Amino acid sequence: MKIVLINPPHTAIGSRIPDDHLPPLGLLSIGGPLIDDGHIVSLVDAEFGPMTIAEIVSRVAVSDPDLVLIGHSGSTSAHPTARAIAEAVKHSDPAIRIVYGGVFPTYHWREVLTEAEAFDILVRGEGEETMRRLAGTLATGLPLATVPGIAFRDGDGDILATQPAQAIADLDAYRVGWELxxxxxxxxxxxxxxxxxxxxxxxxxxxxxxxxxxxxxxxxxxxxxxxxxxxxxxxxxxxxxxxxxxxxxxxxxxxxxxxxxxxxxxxxxxxxxxxxxxxxxxxxxxxxxxxxxxxxxxxxxxxxxxxxxxxxxxxxxxxxxxxxxxxxxxxxxxxxxxxxxxxxxxxxxxxxxxxxxxxxxxxxxxxxxxxxxxxxxxxxxxxxxxxxxxxxxxxxxxxxxxxxxxxxxxxxxxxxxxxxxxxxxxxxxxxxxxxxxxxxxxxxxxxxxxxxxxxxxxxxxxxxxxxxxxxxxxxxxxxxxxxxxxxxxxxxxxxxxxxxxxxxxxxxx
Structure with missing residues (x-):
């Protein structure tokens, strides 16, 4: 699958004032295992600029992805921006499936899926193993209900959550995708x-x-x-x-x-x-x-x-x-x-x-x-x-x-x-x-x-x-x-x- 990871721009003054930027570790941590599984993965780091939503959508379109994953370390305050990006990406290409992860969607999964139709699937908890399973399931057409640690809408529009995923026991089993x-x-x-x-x-x-x-x-x-x-x-x-x-x-x-x-x-x-x-x-x-x-x-x-x-x-x-x-x-x-x-x-x-x-x-x-x-x-x-x-x-x-x-x-x-x-x-x-x-x-x-x-x-x-x-x-x-x-x-x-x-x-x- 072709997968684009999006790091939304943060609105905080402290993030906008310095000329320095730090890489989005959470997305890179998920990107590494996905690359190792054979997926084509790229990163859009919208902190640079910061990018406008139109610029983000344009960058996503160049990759022609099957899947877009949005996540941010400051997930509560970044949620409105993440939602606006998801809606714009979905409007540009309704076929793209949008996954949303982080602390805020982990706990507010019911409200997020109720209020924002642009988000198709939410990852709850750590994302490395869950995203590997999710990407594999989407690629093979297996039921989403078989993937632990996610929330989604079924064919009738009902919001469902699978059983929680198990926390990763061996953190060294997953590598960070620094090449992104x-x-x-x-x-x-x-x-x-x-x-x-x-x-x-x-x-x-x-x-x-x-x-x-x-x-x-x-x-x-x-x-x-x-x-x-x-x-x-x-x-x-x-x-x-x-x-x-x-x-x-x-x-x-x-x-x-x-x-x-x-x-x-x-x-x-x-x-x-x-x-x-x-x-x-x-x-x-x-x-x-x-x-x-x-x-x-x-x-x-x-x-x-x-x-x-x-x-x-x-x-x-x-x-x-x-x-x-x-x-x-x-x-x-x-x-x-x-x-x-x-x-x-x-x-x-x-x-x-x-x-x-x-x-x-x-x-x-x-x-x-x-x-x-x-x-x-x-x-x-x-x-x-x-x-x-x-x-x-x-x-x-x-x-x-x-x-x-x-x-x-x-x-x-x-x-x-x-x-x-x-x-x-x-x-x-x-x-x-x-x-x-x-x-x-x-x-x-x-x-x-x-x-x-x-x-x-x-x-x-x-x-x-x-x-x-x-x-x-x-x-x-x-x-x-x-x-x-x-x-x-x-x-x-x-x-x-x-x-x-x-x-x-x-x-x-």
Whole structure:
């Protein structure tokens, strides 16, 4: 079959401002197995430009595909764009079958198939094996009902879902289709040739707001040695300089992570690695942090989420403020940059909470911060807690963690955004932070901090302008449940669990 993969353009300001683009790992991960099965696969990455819908349709028409697959990493906020693309492609050639995958369609499959006739089939959960089976079934004319992990309309127009697929037990059994991209076009951190990769999938922790934990069903990891070997090959053959880990928590297993660090040191390639992890893992690994740096780790995003104990308890974050502070200190000691996430927009927050959070951030002394707004997803336990909160933003393109979407009891949107913007400036522009940007002893780290500061400044002004002139918050919006539907946390795990004896399933428990 001829198959076209489409990466829709993201509408977020943070995606539009930088000149750098990262490749769509999810689509490439599906493309590799499809190519190995003999299908003719091509990629339309509409982030470049970004492409208009007419340009996307034109690119698709050149390939004359039997099947189009649409997916995006920011699947909730990208859904309106994905739907518009699907409708335009279907209008141009009704014979093309359109498949839609990602976190959002995995859980909202009933609504998506009801509201958008352009989508023929939805993939629920991981896509590598499911797409292989689906493409084979479509090519041979077998019934769709034989493919686990999909949803579709039958001949009578009824919406059906097959049994969940089983989560992939051996992640190394499926390869990424790197040949679908030209590596020269993808970069990060100011022009460094870069890719997105995954060492592991899922997370063993129980944060109740996380929209990813249940999607991956269970934490698993790749072979540390094979993963390091793949990174080294990308450096030697494609000139890749930077690896952006898409893992929720790659360090969950100290044993597996240490094996990866040692394998990277053995490969001896000068790549830089950035990603996200938990503060308690950093503190746990205090004795091997020198290996982190030697293996190429240069920045960790640490999900601290909040500094208020009641809020941390509410979202079941785990960890402790003392651990957060110690993790940042340890990272700095080993010349690894720290980026602290800070989530606002909880219903009971007052100015006193914001002020206390600001002071706590200053005491943590991170190199960078990322302010986010609480954004509940229907399949998470936190959604049930927040189900009666009032929605003030009904444009789901804004449900990207960078826009306030829920009403607060004590703070107006104007007050909250003013607080966030002032705190961002105060934390990033304090003398201690500026001195690091100007005089950090590591030249590469100076470069990365300066790039992040330049991009952050541009995004900062655009976000203020958008808030003042392009946003209209509802005063009497629907409740969260009325807007999205009933809580779905009983269906949080999107796939059947793999066999427990497979490597990586029990090491983090």
């Amino acid at each position: 991209i030209d590596h020269r076009h993808y970069s990060y951190w100011g022009g460094k040739r870069a890719v997105v990769m995954q060492f592991s999938r899922g997370c063993p922790h129980l944060c109740n707001y996380c929209g990813q934990r249940g999607f991956w069903t269970r934490w698993r990891h790749r072979s540390p040695e094979l993963f390091a070997r793949e990174i080294a090959r990308l450096y030697r053959e494609e000139g890749v300089e930077l690896i952006n880990l898409a893992d929720e928590n790659p360090t969950s297993s100290r044993k597996a992570w240490l094996a990866f660090l040692e394998a990277m040191i053995t490969e001896n390639v000068p790549v830089q690695i950035v990603g996200s992890t938990r503060a308690d893992d950093i503190v746990r690994d205090a004795d091997i942090l020198h290996l982190y740096r030697k293996a190429g780790v240069v920045r960790w995003l640490i999900g601290m989420e909040n500094t208020d104990e009641a809020t941390l308890t509410l979202i079941k974050k785990g960890g402790a403020k003392t651990t957060d502070r110690e993790a940042i200190r340890l990272l700095r000691q080993h010349d690894i940059l720290s980026m602290a996430t800070w989530v606002v927009g909880f219903e009971e927050e007052k100015l006193s909470h914001i002020w206390r959070g600001f002071r706590q951030l200053l005491s943590y002394d991170p190199d960078q911060i990322q302010a986010l707004y609480v954004t509940p997803h229907r399949w998470t336990p936190f959604f049930r807690i927040a189900r009666d909160r009032q929605v003030i933003e009904t444009d789901i393109r804004k449900w990207d963690y960078k826009h306030q979407v829920l009403k607060m009891r004590y703070l107006t949107p104007m007050v909250l955004v003013a607080c966030v913007k002032l705190i961002e400036v105060a934390v990033q522009a304090r003398p201690k932070a500026l001195l690091r940007i100007l005089f950090h002893r590591d030249r590469e780290q100076r470069h990365s901090m300066r790039w992040y500061t330049q991009m952050g400044r541009r995004v900062w002004f655009h976000e203020i302008l958008e808030f003042l002139f392009r946003r209209r918050h509802l005063k009497d919006g629907p409740t969260l449940e009325n807007f999205w539907g009933a809580p779905q946390d009983a269906e949080e795990e999107s796939m059947l669990r793999p066999q427990r004896h497979v490597k990586g399933l029990d090491e983090a428990e």
